[in-house]
Amino acid sequence: MAPSDPAERHRLVASGFASVVAGVTDWSAPAPVAGWTARDVVDHLVDWFPSFLSAGGVELAPGPRSDEDPVGAWEHQSSEVQALLEQRGEEDFTHPRAGSHRLSDAVDLFYTADVFMHTWDLARASGQDVDLDPDYAARLLTGMQGIEEMLRDSGQYGPAVPVPADAPVVDRLMGFIGRDPAWTAQGSPTASA
Numbered sequence: 001m002a003p004s005d006p007a008e009r010h011r012l013v014a015s016g017f018a019s020v021v022a023g024v025t026d027w028s029a030p031a032p033v034a035g036w037t038a039r040d041v042v043d044h045l046v047d048w049f050p051s052f053l054s055a056g057g058v059e060l061a062p063g064p065r066s067d068e069d070p071v072g073a074w075e076h077q078s079s080e081v082q083a084l085l086e087q088r089g090e091e092d093f094t095h096p097r098a099g100s101h102r103l104s105d106a107v108d109l110f111y112t113a114d115v116f117m118h119t120w121d122l123a124r125a126s127g128q129d130v131d132l133d134p135d136y137a138a139r140l141l142t143g144m145q146g147i148e149e150m151l152r153d154s155g156q157y158g159p160a161v162p163v164p165a166d167a168p169v170v171d172r173l174m175g176f177i178g179r180d181p182a183w184t185a186q187g188s189p190t191a192s193a
Contacts, residue, residue: 006085006089006104006105006107006108006112007082007085007086007089007104009108009112009136010081010082010085010107010108010111010112010115011082013112013115013116013119013136014078014081014082014112014115015078016116016119016130016132017045017074017078017115017118017119017122018074018075018078020119020122020123020126020128020130021042021070021071021074021122022071023126023128024038024070024122024125024126024128025126026038026126027039027070029125029126029127029185030125030185031121031122031124031125032120032121032124032125032179032180032183033121033179034158036121036125037125038122038125038126039066039067039070041118041121041122041125042066042070042073042074042122043066043067043070044118045074045077045114045115045118046063046066046073046074046077047066049077049081049110049111049114050062050077052095052098052110052111053084055095055096055097056093056094056095056096056098056106057093057094058084058088058093058103060077060080060081060084061076061080063076063077063080064076081107081111084103084107085103085104085107088103089102089103089104089107090102090103090104091103093106098110113140116132116133116136116137116140117140117173117174117177119132120132120170120174120179121179124183124184124185125185126185127184127185132170134168134169134170137169137170137172137173138169138173140173141169141172141173141176144173144176144177145176148176157177157178158177158178159178160175160176160177160178161174161175161178161179161180161181162175163175163176163181167181
């Protein structure tokens with residue numbers, strides 16, 4: 001079960017992603033997001049989040065470029081975000097589109113959840129097994145179902161992939177965000193970011 005403290009949850013989720021990053025042997029392998037490769041999954045996470053923070057006046061120190069060193073880029077960003085949570089997590093953070101939050105809550109809500117879901121993408125792209133926390137998956141799914149129209153309208157999520165109601169919760173979460181839970185690297189990508 002994922003911890004409730006945002007800093008501890010980030011530590012756990014980021015560590016799980018790092019384990020998958022370390023196991024990638026082909027960065028050009030297709031990912032479950034249409035048009036993406038394994039490298040693109042890391043690129044996405046290390047590209048969008050520093051810009052998100054910067055829009056609210058918080059800067060992360062730049063690190064290696066993910067197109068040149070995906071492992072180093074992830075290690076750098078993961079440690080930067082962890083330090084941010086531990087040192088400044090109680091600060092107020094206001095993003096022009098996402099509103100005002102405690103900084104640790106903004107990281108948790110917008111970023112840690114994204115890392116968690118993209119862990120599945122990278123694991124599938126690289127043929128690795130990953131054991132995602134079903135309690136956290138259920139929490140994310142419940143929260144996202146309540147704002148489904150907004151999420152779909154944002155263009156960040158593709159159409160839901162039908163998944164049986166009695167499927168494991170991680171499969172249901174993946175289906176909700178537009179992934180086919182049966183997708184393999186030999187399958188055809190069917191999802192949006």
